[in-house]
Amino acid sequence: MSRMKTTSLSWELQSQTESPLAPPADTLEQLAGDEWALQEGGGKNMPPPADLLRRTSERGGRPLLLEYRIPTMTEDMARNALLGFVHSKCCYGNKAAGELVIQDLRQVTVYRYRLETFHESRLSEWTFQPFTNNLVDGPQNGAPPRLWDIQVQAPPMFQDDVKKFRVPHSSLVKECHKCQGRGRYKCSVCHGAGRMRCVTCSGARHRTKQQKRCQMCSGTGRKRCSTCSGRGNKICMTCQGEKKLLHFIQLIITWKNKVFEFVSEHELNFPGELLRKVNGENVFKDENILVYPITDFPKPEISLASQRAITEHSTTFASTSRILQQRQTIELIPITEVHYQYAGKKYAYYVYGLENKVYALDYPERYCCGCTII
Template sequence: MDRDLSEDDSVADLSFEAESPVAPPAELEGLPSYDWLLQRGRGQVFFPMLEAPGQPWEPASWSSFLEHSRVPSVTEEVAREALLSFVSSRCCYSSAAARDLIIRELKQETVFRYRLETFSESRISEWTFQPFTKHSVDGPQSGASPRLWDMKVQVPPMFQEDIRKFQVPHSSLVKECHKCHGRGCYKCSGCHGGGMVRCSSCSGTKRKARQPGRCRRCSGSGRRRCSTCSGRGNKMCATCQGARRLVHFVQLVIMWKNSLFEFVSQHQLHCPAELLSQARGENLFRDENSVVYPIVDFPLREISLASQRAIADHSALLTSRARILQQ
């Protein structure tokens, strides 16, 4: 077997060991509200109870809304301009046909679209670690760690998704690096700690087949410096960055997310759904609150039913794992 073993076996070959320990340090046990984290070894979502919504707002009369929100008639000039705009957005379309096209008839159809956007916040706590750089450690001796929803954070502007991470106060603990066992480095797996490997050009024979003289690549030694560790025989531990110790702590991960429900009423338009979802129209009604109510007695019953279904779906989906901030 052609391999070079280091004389100092105190630097173990740890290149194939797991990067992370399978369980948090036992010393972290006893942190309030984090027992589930230590038992299951994975993140968990916690959420507070929702505040009771206010009274639903009901419009005095939908007919008055529809009267003052009439969709303007589309003239031939407006239709042709829209067609020319579409043609110009396509690189290989000719505008001649659109410009000379004879428009014989214009038919209008009213399409209603209902959209519900729900902005929610969910919190996950997980344990993690980083190299210890001899900075101050905020451990359990400084006090009890706050519960997840007791930590005050700055909420981003409504309906702007974001993910942020925070270190939970009083949850830090310094321990020896689990990857290198406090050595700061480990034996190189390429040369097994020897710093030299067999020459790939001559396969260690010192001479290349069918060529006179010594192998030029290894100067006839049959060995070359290991490129993996640059001949040192060991590599710096990537987990602790050579610091030999890690600071373990509980990390709070907050996710702000938008959930969208969209419904388009039945229509006879031969138009792709994605184009209808991007179309702009007259805004008949808009409501924004911590929790909105379904639309009541809208002239088109399928819109009322869609609003009821949307609010129920978002409530069932989110209230079990998040807190609704705004709808």
């Protein structure tokens, strides 16, 4: 009797794919407030209100000009830097580094300007989960708060992060749209029968050659469906068998640190991108909610870069995000061009950054050892 009931129920259920699907937008009520209007095809990004932007634009404090000294490069420091560089390369010999004769050290300083803008954006979207209890914080408890009125704890400044929150008073309970509130759906493999044709005997109940009863299906020609364990139906993956779903608006807050970087010009035969990977001596720091462009730095291109960076970030984030903090710095990066002679020929290499890294394009003692650089 029980088996007949189960089979009858399984045929009433519709066969469904197993992946959870979002409900049609027209199945959910509109909540109070324009910013909670449902959007077809995904979430809704809300810009911060004008009064919030005005509050964050208030400035206090002054930029800080730091004390610094330009590091001096000596012959011993230049040679030791090259020896360390050679030892890190499997295809470089150390004889030339030990015997070369340094003829000239030419020190050059370049400046690296960096603007960091730590900003916050907010996105709202409808989502759902199986309804497992009777606690529903819905519109009956009041109107949902405005997107930017929801108070959250921000991460440490200039650190990227993403957090998700349930918007208060936005919850709605609805019948599962995937299984129509049944909690189960017909097995798509056995089509609700609970049993399938035996693959060993192909449903013939015995093996053709031996004419013996098939041991795999005990001579019945059919086996229990392994997908649904013979029940003919499976638990709905969307509601997890609960028959109902709790729909609510999810607030997704994204904090990101946008970086603008500029390195002043130099006349050396040196790849500028290498300077992005080293540290320099801090000479200027300005940190506030919003910083002002630098106007009187001795290197005019640094001042122009500051103006361009601040304008670019302001234009990019003003209408979509809230700027929480900005920081602009200037670093002095030392570069030393080392001219030397080895085996009667002249060469050059560069020592750069506070780490004394080396760039030696034409080092004279290089071999092909078949190593692979990853």
